[in-house]
Amino acid sequence: MRQKSGQLQYLSVALGFLLLGLIIINKPFTPDAQAHVSEWDLNYHYDIGQPVTLKTIKDNLSGLTYHPESDHLYAVLNNPEEMIELSKQGEVIRRITLDGFSDTESIDYLGNGLFVVSEERRHRLVFFYIDSDTVSIDYAETQHVPLDWANDNNKGLEGVTWSARYGFFVAHEQPPKVMHHTMHDAEPQFDASRLNNELPFDVSDYAGISMLHDGDEEYLLVLSEESQSLHALNLQGIAVSSLSLKAGLLNLWPIMKQPEGVAVDNDGNIYIVGEPNQMLTLKRKTRLAQLTGKPHS
Numbered sequence: 001m002r003q004k005s006g007q008l009q010y011l012s013v014a015l016g017f018l019l020l021g022l023i024i025i026n027k028p029f030t031p032d033a034q035a036h037v038s039e040w041d042l043n044y045h046y047d048i049g050q051p052v053t054l055k056t057i058k059d060n061l062s063g064l065t066y067h068p069e070s071d072h073l074y075a076v077l078n079n080p081e082e083m084i085e086l087s088k089q090g091e092v093i094r095r096i097t098l099d100g101f102s103d104t105e106s107i108d109y110l111g112n113g114l115f116v117v118s119e120e121r122r123h124r125l126v127f128f129y130i131d132s133d134t135v136s137i138d139y140a141e142t143q144h145v146p147l148d149w150a151n152d153n154n155k156g157l158e159g160v161t162w163s164a165r166y167g168f169f170v171a172h173e174q175p176p177k178v179m180h181h182t183m184h185d186a187e188p189q190f191d192a193s194r195l196n197n198e199l200p201f202d203v204s205d206y207a208g209i210s211m212l213h214d215g216d217e218e219y220l221l222v223l224s225e226e227s228q229s230l231h232a233l234n235l236q237g238i239a240v241s242s243l244s245l246k247a248g249l250l251n252l253w254p255i256m257k258q259p260e261g262v263a264v265d266n267d268g269n270i271y272i273v274g275e276p277n278q279m280l281t282l283k284r285k286t287r288l289a290q291l292t293g294k295p296h297s
Helices: 002-026
Strands: 046-048 061-067 072-078 081-086 092-099 104-111 114-119 124-129 136-138 143-146 157-163 167-172 177-181 208-214 217-224 229-234 239-244 258-264 270-275 278-284
Touching: 061 114, 061 208, 072 104, 072 258, 104 208, 104 258, 114 157, 157 217, 157 258, 167 208, 217 258
Parallel strands: 061 104, 061 258, 092 136, 104 157, 157 208, 208 258
Antiparallel strands: 046 278, 061 072, 061 270, 072 081, 081 092, 104 114, 114 124, 124 143, 157 167, 167 177, 208 217, 217 229, 229 239, 258 270, 270 278
């Protein structure tokens, strides 16, 4: 009897140490002792909320962008092809039909009412304007630019974001990489290979992308759907921070079903949308030194 009691006590102590070790391993990195914490340390500066269901949207919620003039978000659906204007709490404000569009995966706002949407199967960036009265966009009245590097296996244009300085950065789904595209000769050349030579984090795909602004510095925020993670990196391809979008002691349970698009507002709050109809908010805990909004011409 004493032998069994001793074995149980030993087992209890061993399990206690094991659980303590797992807690330490899975505890988010909070570098309080550091003299300087990166402005975009996702673990240190953010509280992760609970995903909300956008009940009036049935399925295929994909890309996301922020519209600073209205302080609203704009999402895109890929079947049926629509733009959705959202409040930052996830309320549907307006639906805009994208008539003649195909397989719309991502969206970004460029300023002055101008938006860009990517079409994955057509390998195009499509440009159009909207105002407060717009209810539909006719494809025949848009401008579109082909991206000849995109492949034909529907693993291509998963995200698009714009830099006033360097042009467009496009997230390629598989293999995960960031492609660069300029629209004008005046835009400086950018060597995108430094973003892709050696990925600074271990992910299976890229599902969304957004530009971060910190004064004169620019960073990329990339979202991985299969790896259930969010990552910040600078334009030299160096990792700034990574955040798991999983919960539980062993980080085994995804917070969202299928994260697809990401955007950042002027206060540094991060919003993620995903299929079928979810939105997750990462609330900024600390004040930004600089506003994140893009400079609009």
